[in-house]
Amino acid sequence: MALRAALRQKCGLIGILSQPSSSGSHSRVSAVLVSQMRNNATSPKIKVDFNQSTGVAVLSMQSPPVNSLSLDFLTELCISVEKLEMDRACRGLIITSSLPKVFSAGLDILEMYGKSPERCGEFWRAVQEMWLKMYSSNMVTIAAINGSSPAGGCLLSLTCDYRIMSDNPRYSIGLNETLLGIVAPFGTDKNIIKNTHTCSN
Numbered sequence: 001m002a003l004r005a006a007l008r009q010k011c012g013l014i015g016i017l018s019q020p021s022s023s024g025s026h027s028r029v030s031a032v033l034v035s036q037m038r039n040n041a042t043s044p045k046i047k048v049d050f051n052q053s054t055g056v057a058v059l060s061m062q063s064p065p066v067n068s069l070s071l072d073f074l075t076e077l078c079i080s081v082e083k084l085e086m087d088r089a090c091r092g093l094i095i096t097s098s099l100p101k102v103f104s105a106g107l108d109i110l111e112m113y114g115k116s117p118e119r120c121g122e123f124w125r126a127v128q129e130m131w132l133k134m135y136s137s138n139m140v141t142i143a144a145i146n147g148s149s150p151a152g153g154c155l156l157s158l159t160c161d162y163r164i165m166s167d168n169p170r171y172s173i174g175l176n177e178t179l180l181g182i183v184a185p186f187g188t189d190k191n192i193i194k195n196t197h198t199c200s201n
């Protein structure tokens with residue numbers, strides 16, 4: 001109830017949480033997705049539904065099996081958020097998963113093994129861009145965590161203004177990446193590459 005009151009106060013988003021799927025789509029966002037589909041051989045990993053009447057967009061992560069945050073995924077996510085950010089009609093963003101049981105498994109582990117230093121740098125820059133873009137967003141952002149959300153998945157939800165998680169004891173969330181020997185690198189390119197190499201060796 002406190003959350004609903006806060007949302008009502010901040011930007012009149014009451015009612016959104018109880019109707020996560022939108023009734024209408026936004027033509028500009030659709031154009032972006034069509035363009036992404038043209039550029040990507042694979043199907044889109046992100047689906048955006050914008051509801052004109054509420055000013056709220058629902059961004060659904062749809063990258064089976066576990067919405068892992070690969071470079072492609074992060075790039076698509078950032079483009080989607082950036083486009084919504086530029087739309088003054090869009091005041092709120094709900095991030096959720098269209099997969100059963102998993103919100104996001106965090107960073108794609110395969111991006112951290114056997115890759116060139118250049119690719120590692122590109123990947124970690126994309127991670128950084130994602131959380132900076134989300135954290136500094138002008139939109140009211142909500143993570144609707146409808147499944148497990150370890151490590152980078154947890155980070156993604158922490159970048160949002162609000163988090164709501166399904167009440168299911170089988171879903172876990174937390175910053176468990178050190179269990180895998182992964183330490184998030186510092187901000188400079190030199191350290192990013194050095195640190196990522198440490199992880200993959």
Ligand SMILES: CC/C=C\C/C=C\C/C=C\CC/C=C/CC(=O)SCCNC(=O)CCNC(=O)[C@H](O)C(C)(C)COP(=O)(O)OP(=O)(O)OC[C@H]1O[C@@H](n2cnc3c(N)ncnc32)[C@H](O)[C@@H]1OP(=O)(O)O
Binds near residue numbers: 185
């Ligand atoms: C530059 C940075 C600057 C600033 C950072 C700021 C702050 C720092 C704060 C935080 C840093 C955050 C760092 C994060 C690092 C990471 O995220 S590392 C990844 C950690 N993730 C995990 O350990 C998750 C492991 N997976 C699971 O626990 C389960 O898979 C999950 C509960 C998600 C789902 O379970 P289930 O439904 O049973 O599915 P499966 O386990 O059977 O998995 C299905 C297939 O998916 C593959 N998979 C799972 N997770 C990943 C992954 N993370 N990456 C790639 N692939 C993954 C799994 O292997 C299965 O594949 P298969 O079917 O066998 O081929």
